[in-house]
Amino acid sequence: MVVNWKNIDTVLLDMDGTLLDLHFDNYFWLTHLPRRYAQQFHRKEASVKKMIHTRLLEERGTLNWYSTDFWSTEFNIDIVALKREIKHLITKRPKTSRFLENLAIAGKQRVLVTNADHNGMQIKFTQTQIDLEVDRVISSHDYGYPKEQRAFWDHLRKEIDFDPNRTAFIDDSILVLRAAQDYGIRYLFCIAQPDSQMRENVDLDFFAIRDFDHLFDGFSRG
Numbered sequence: 001m002v003v004n005w006k007n008i009d010t011v012l013l014d015m016d017g018t019l020l021d022l023h024f025d026n027y028f029w030l031t032h033l034p035r036r037y038a039q040q041f042h043r044k045e046a047s048v049k050k051m052i053h054t055r056l057l058e059e060r061g062t063l064n065w066y067s068t069d070f071w072s073t074e075f076n077i078d079i080v081a082l083k084r085e086i087k088h089l090i091t092k093r094p095k096t097s098r099f100l101e102n103l104a105i106a107g108k109q110r111v112l113v114t115n116a117d118h119n120g121m122q123i124k125f126t127q128t129q130i131d132l133e134v135d136r137v138i139s140s141h142d143y144g145y146p147k148e149q150r151a152f153w154d155h156l157r158k159e160i161d162f163d164p165n166r167t168a169f170i171d172d173s174i175l176v177l178r179a180a181q182d183y184g185i186r187y188l189f190c191i192a193q194p195d196s197q198m199r200e201n202v203d204l205d206f207f208a209i210r211d212f213d214h215l216f217d218g219f220s221r222g
């Protein structure tokens with residue numbers, strides 16, 4: 001896919017699963033949290049896994065789903081402390097830094113837009129310094145609406161100067177991309193393999209990025 005770079009001023013970038021490997025998050029919620037919860041409350045790991053999974057699904061797509069405070073209260077456990085225990089698993093996706101650098105050279109406004117809350121962001125930033133590789137950082141928790149909702153985009157538009165018609169947005173969530181599409185963001189991309197330890201997603205509704213280099217090649221040719 002070739003996109004004319006000249007038509008784009010702003011690039012909105014999701015954090016988890018887009019700039020950073022989603023393996024950390026998947027491993028935390030599916031393995032580490034159930035294991036540590038089972039230890040702390042003397043429960044069987046298998047039943048804890050089921051309980052946590054069920055509760056998580058109930059909050060899917062809401063701001064709670066992304067809130068460390070919410071889950072700390074809900075599970076009566078220090079989510080941030082448990083995340084720190086496996087912080088060595090937090091890594092950038094391949095070629096993320098080069099991609100962000102190329103965007104800067106091309107003069108594009110780079111805005112990290114995440115549903116992670118400030119606790120969640122801080123762990124990621126401390127480990128990767130990804131915040132230093134973009135021009136702005138926005139957490140949907142500051143607006144009170146997740147990226148899945150139109151209200152998020154209305155708030156973003158008030159805070160940041162961007163023309164939806166001249167903006168690209170990269171995210172690994174199809175629901176979020178649909179919301180951005182409904183809002184009128186013109187250039188939408190998803191991530192083929194958000195978690196390096198899982199298989200590639202197939203049959204996606206949006207153009208899937210396999211390699212950031214290819215995307216930039218396409219852009220720069222335009």
Ligand SMILES: [Mg+2]
Nearest residue numbers: 014016017172
């Ligand atoms: Mg994501």
